[in-house]
Amino acid sequence: MDFTLSGESKMMVKAARDFAEQEIEPTVATVEKEDALPDDLLQKFAKARMLGMMVPKEYGGIGSTTVNVVLILEELAKTGSAAAFLMAFCNSVAETIYHWGSEDLRKRFLPPLCDGTNYPAMAFTEPGTGSDPTAITTTATPDGDHYVLNGTKRFVTHGHKKGYGVFYAKDETERITAFMVDKGSEGYTWSKPWALMGLAGQGLVDVFLKDVRAPKEDILGEKGKGFYILLRWIAGERVQQMAFMVGMGQACLDESLRYAKERMVRGRALTAMQGFQWMLADLHASIEACRWWTYRVAAKQDEGGDIEVDSAALKLFVVPTIQEVARKALQIHGSYGYCRDYKIERLYRTIAHAGVTAGSTEIQKTIVGSALARSKGI
Ligand SMILES: Cc1cc2nc3c(=O)[nH]c(=O)nc-3n(C[C@H](O)[C@H](O)[C@H](O)COP(=O)(O)OP(=O)(O)OC[C@H]3O[C@@H](n4cnc5c(N)ncnc54)[C@H](O)[C@@H]3O)c2cc1C
Known part of the structure; x- marks a missing residue:
């Protein structure tokens, strides 16, 4: 068991952080107003080598790992923007076409997903x-x-x-x-x-x-056999969605910490009060648990393991945990947290999506529960 990131992974995290700051953060206000991502964003992802990450180089991909996709995504997700979702979605659909596609399909459909000229669906x-x-x-x-x-x-x-x-x-x-x-x-x-x-x-x-x-x-x-394709895709999509949640959860903590250090109540910063320190500690511990479990399931995917049940159990844990992180983070901000001028308001709304997409929470419970019921050896 190795918990250290490789040099390559560290470089990817740094590049993703820079990309988020330079290419996503400045667009957020316009995207909120116009409800549309910039037209050139996909091309920028391609140029930054963030598309086709799990597709071999011979089809125009990067030939990297799910763990690296998850690490990049976590950084992009700190913006709380659907831009991060776009990157995840393109990668998971491309991987699916690679996994199931004939040689002909791979050659025709993968390069345009890797060079950012086509949007998948x-x-x-x-x-x-x-x-x-x-x-x-x-x-x-x-x-x-x-x-x-x-x-x-x-x-x-x-x-x-x-x-x-x-x-x-x-x-x-x-x-x-x-x-x-x-x-x-x-x-x-x-x-x-x-x-x-x-x-x-x-x-x-x-x-x-x-x-x-x-x-x-x-x-x-x-x-x-289409349903098997859908099930396998959703399992991978869930892991990426949870990386999105971890990144946004971390942004909730970062925003809360910044706010709590500056906000004075009765002459003291919020961070001077034990109650708020405990709240921040809870957020930190919750996010860390979600992060490492997400990495673990991503690593299992890279090992070629079946992640149908693992990704469902992961989602069962991460979604309510990060939704509670967002609720507490909003609370730390007081009424400002309920105002559109504050990032926490957008994070809170975005984090709400995860229980009803890529398989609802109830469906995850059914996947995990029925697997446990079928299990032998106990
Ligand atoms: C941001 C976003 C992006 C999306 N992107 C796509 C996309 O690209 N492609 C696509 O095809 N779809 C997409 N969807 C749709 C999404 O995947 C579905 O809406 C989701 O699977 C739930 O289906 P439903 O809304 O029809 O709910 P229903 O299936 O009608 O479920 C309604 C409620 O009943 C519960 N329920 C249903 N069946 C059971 C059961 N057997 N046992 C217990 N409870 C049950 C559900 O958990 C839910 O609470 C997207 C949705 C959103 C919000």
């Missing part, structure tokens, strides 16, 4: 369901060497931006198949972005598929 949720795979109603009907897709996909991150997305539909056998769909296809339209509580610029749209054609050769993985 992962479209499963529908108006009728997000958690129940049996309830999806989007259909894929064979027609010559194509499938024809019809249906509505809900909450599709970057569904309206240039590139290809992985779309899940029921094929003629009623099983779920994953299709690579060109977002510029005829019959592909979208709604205006949903207005979210936090995560400004996330770009969440509904996508309407009307006789959209996808070549049979562009099926990702095996026909009828």
